[in-house]
Amino acid sequence: MTSALLVSFAMTLAMAATPILLASLGELVAEKAGVLNLGVEGMMLIGAVTGFAAATLTGSAYLGCLAAILGGLAASLVFAGLTLGLSSNQVATGLALTIFGVGASSLIGAPFVGKTVARIGPLFPAALAEHPLLRVVFGYDLLVYGALALAAAVGWFLKHTRPGLILRAVGESDTSAHSIGYSVLAVRTAAVAFGGGMAGLAGAYFSLELTPMWADRLTAGRGWIALALVVFASWRPGRLVAGAYLFGAVMTLELHAKAAGFGLLPPEILAMLPYLATIAVLTLISVRPGRVSAAAPACLGKSFSPA
C-alpha cells in the first residue's frame, strides 16, 4: 500500500467507525442504568430522516444534527414511557421500536427521496489538511472528533462523577438505589433519552455526511452492530472506542483489500465478524467471571416498579 492509499483507508475507517461509536456510546449509558434498548436501529433511522429533513429545510447541516438528536430523543422517550412508565418488556418494546423506526422514517422521508443536501463537511480549513499525513488528523468533520470527545466524557462521567456513580448504582441494584432515595425511573429515563439522542445523531451521520441523501433503511443494520459493540466492549467506554475502530477497520479493510485484488476472507465471514467477536467476548465473560466491571450491569433488562 502506498501512503496515499493508507491515508484514504484510515479516513474511511474513522468515518465508518464514527456512527457506530456514537450509537453505542448512547446505548452503553442506557445499559449502565439497567435499560436494554434494542431499538437503536429504529432510533438511528428516525434521527437520519429528521436530520435530513431539517437540513433540507433550513440549509444547515448542523441544525440537521440538532434535529436528529431531538428526533432520536423523542423516539427513546416513547420507549421510556412504555418500559419505565408502564413496565413493559424491554426486549419486546425495543424490537418494536426498531420496526416502528423503519416504518416511521420511511413515512417521514417519502417527500425527501431524491433530494440532496450539503455534507457536514470538514471542520478545519482545507489548508490545514492539505498534506496527506495532516489530513488523517485534521481532515474530518466535527462528529468524528465529537464522538471521541464524547467517549472520553462518558468514561469520565461514569467513573469520576457523583451522578455517574448514581447511574451505575441504579443499573447494578435498583432496589438499593431506590431505598436510599434515588429515583430509579428518573435516572433511567435520562439515560434512555441520552441513548436516543446519540442514536439520532449517529443516524444523521449517514444522511448528512456518509451518504448525503435520504433513502429507506439508510443505516442498513449498523444499529445492530452498535448493540453488539456495547457487549463486545464489556460496557467500558475505552474499549468501545477501540471496538468501534476495530469494527470500522474490518468493514473498510474488506473493501480495500478486495479492490486491490486480495481476497482475505469470504465476504460472508467478514460480515459475520462483529457478531462472532461479540459472541466470543460473551463466552469469555461467562467462562471467566473476573472483575465485576467486565460483566453486564446486574439489573440490565429488568423492569423496576417503585413500591
Add this chain to the structure above:
Amino acid sequence: MASIITRRTLLAGAAGAAALPLAGPGASAQAPLGIGFIYVGPTGDYGWTHAHDVGRKAIEAEFGPKVKTSFVENVAEGPDAERVLRQLASGGNKLIFATSFGFMNPTVRVARALPNTWFEHATGYQRAANVATYNARFYEGRAVCGTIAGHMSKTGTAGYIASFPIPEVVMGISAFTLAARKINPNFKTKVLWVSTWYDPAKEADAAKALIDQGCDILTQHTDSPAPLQAAEQRGLFGFGQASDMKTYAPKAQLTSIVDDWAPYYIRRTKMALDGTWKSTDTWDGLKEGAVRMAPYGDAVPENVRREADLVKDQIIAGTLHPLTGPIKDQKGELRVKDGETMSDEALSKMDWYPEGVQS
C-alpha cells in the same frame, strides 16, 4: 424484520376483504382485478424497487377502477417470500408480480398450489402454466455506458460495484467491459463484490476503495445512488442505476440505465383483464423501451455522445449485439467465435468474464 408492519397491515387487509361478501363469477366484470407486487427492497430506494413501483402506478393510471394493486416491500429472498406470496394470493390478487431473482423458488412452489392465480417472476428462468418470466436486457444499456467509459476514462480503469455473481450481473459486467475495450483495447474493469443489493454506506465505501485503486469512472449493479455521490465528491464520473440519478450527482452522472417496466406491466394487465394471459418468457430491451438511457451529462463531449447514440441505435436496429465474438475469457481462452453472438440461453447461464475484467 423491516416488513413486519407492512405484512401485518396486509394481513389485516386480507381479513377485511374476506369479510366482505364475495362477488360471484357473474359480477366479476365489475370487480376490479387484484394485482399484487412483492418487492425485495423499499420503494424509496430510488433504484430497482422504485422502478417496479413506478410500473405498478402506471398500471393504476392506465386501468383506473378496473384494477386494484397492492404491494409488500422489503421481503427477504427465501422462505419468507412464500408466505407473502400466499397472503397476496389469498387477499384476492389474481395476478402477482414477484420482482426479484431470489423469489424464484417460492413463486414456483406457491404457483403449483394455486393454479388459478397468475404469477410473473422477474429475472428468473423457471416457468409453469401459470408462471411467466420477464426481464429486461440491461446489458444493452451497459454497452452504451461501456462505450462512454472507454472514451472518457483517463486511467483506462473502471470500478464496478457489484452485488452477487448471478448471470444477470455477470452479463452486465461483460457487456460494459467489451464495449469499453472496443474503444480502448487495454481497458480494465475492477469488480468489487459488496454482497448486498442495498447498503448505501457500504456502497459508498466500496466506491472510495475503487477510486483509490485508480478507477476514474464508476458503475454499479447495486441499488443506491451512494457510489455516484462518492464519484461526485471526488470530482470523477459514473453511471446511474435503474433510475435517472442526476439529482444526486449532477456533474458526475454521464448517463443512467433507466428501467421502465410500465409497458410490460400494462401489456400483461390488459391480457389478464381480457382473459388472454398466457405463460411467456419476455426479454425486452432498448428497442421495446424496457431499458432507456437517461440524458447525457454535461461532461460527455459531442463526439462521445454520437458514438454512444450509434451503439444505442445499432442495438435497437438489431445490427449490433453487445456480446458478439471474438470474446476471450480471463484466461485468454476463446469462448465466443468471431462473428458469433451469445444466445439468450447462454447469456442467462453466463458464469465467466471476458478479458479485462478483474474480479
